[in-house]
Amino acid sequence: MKVPTRKLISLTHPSLNLWHPTIDSFIWNNLIRAHVQPTHPPTRPAHTPLSIFLRMCFHAVPLDFYTFPFLLQSIHSPQTLQLGRSIHSQTLIFGFSSDSFVQTSLISMYTTCGDVGSARKVFDEMPQPDLPSWNSIINANVKAGLLSVARELFVKMPSRNVISWSSMLDGYVRWGQCEEAFELFGQMKEENKVMPNEYTVSILLAACEQLGSLEHGKWAHTHVYKLGMEINVVLGTSLIEMYAKCGSIVRARLVFENLGPKRDLMAWTAMISGLAMHGHWEDCLSLFSNMVETRVRPDDITFLGVLSACVHGGLVSEGKAMFERMSKEFGISPSVQHYGCMIDLYGRAGLIDEAWNLLNTMPMEPDVLIWGALLSGARICGDIETCEIALNKIIEQDPTNSAAYVLLSNVYAKMGRWKDARHIRDLMETKRVKKVPGLSSIEVDGRIH
């Protein structure tokens, strides 16, 4: 049946006042879809999926079975949960609530909003859930860490495909139960009904990475060949990561080289971070240059790798240059971690003034790691005043950090400030007595300052 077309009322929607005389559901659905996907570079569009949907209703364009799955894709954070609920009720009003595509979209919407309970309600109301719905509800429980519920559903489902197995495996790996993951993978192979794919192996590699076990990693890698899989960029990135984290930078590099022109931002970044992790700062920096030459744009994570290589190599001027290029050349505003790297870099080089200068320009509140980096720099070059300030900040932000109390008390002793030293010792005693969670740090801070 042909969907009837509707005239667009131009006045109500200036920028949708296309010269087309008619616009039908198909176009409206795709207009919604187009607005769900983020644009490059990010813009502030004049319309949102919701506003388009509302106008669609206003113009009495008939909704169809595609409309809600698209619209629901725009709800993907806990902040938008209320809106998601309203859309859910609209599916009931418009009579699409018993469509399995709409229902699965609702389950996944509630999952991304962190509301497993509602996801489960939708699922439980389905008389005959199909495979995507089962997979979707398993995924909801996996994301929420409800592994036993996920497993229960996994066992109960009438049929399983590779996604079902991968989701369950992912749950175990995600929540640190790697042994269970390997066991389940064994079961998957034993049953031999469903073949593992690139997704499955990626998850398995994440498990190896978590265990830091090169043996497991090599074993998983052999599966890639046994299964006749092509190493795509995602799988390649997982392999690079795994080898780097399991201690074999040589194997990581080999995988990286074999990826050839398929290399994307993720693959480059994994290799760059791996080299940084292994202290190969020269290779790391030259790889970064290659990346830029290849016209792959680095992002904030890439720079974390590059900067940490500079920290480990003690490359102050290179680090400084990279830090500047990051915002000037690539438009990436440094995060607290980037500042942390730089302050660490300056600190280790004994450039406490430089570290202070940078710290003072930070647009965000320096965190414990920043103060910690400044502290270790100050300790190296014996800048006792900076030590005192940093330690007070650390205690202020992390009142349970007993090492900081001891250090601060020592600092005061060294400065001859015996009263202050005593005071910090007392404070620590008090803290030990009142080791009750919820005792606010303000009490402690109040006495320090």
Place this chain on the structure above:
DNA sequence: TTAGGGTTAG
């Protein structure tokens, strides 16, 4: 010509 489950860097 449009739709719903799973993977990668910290």
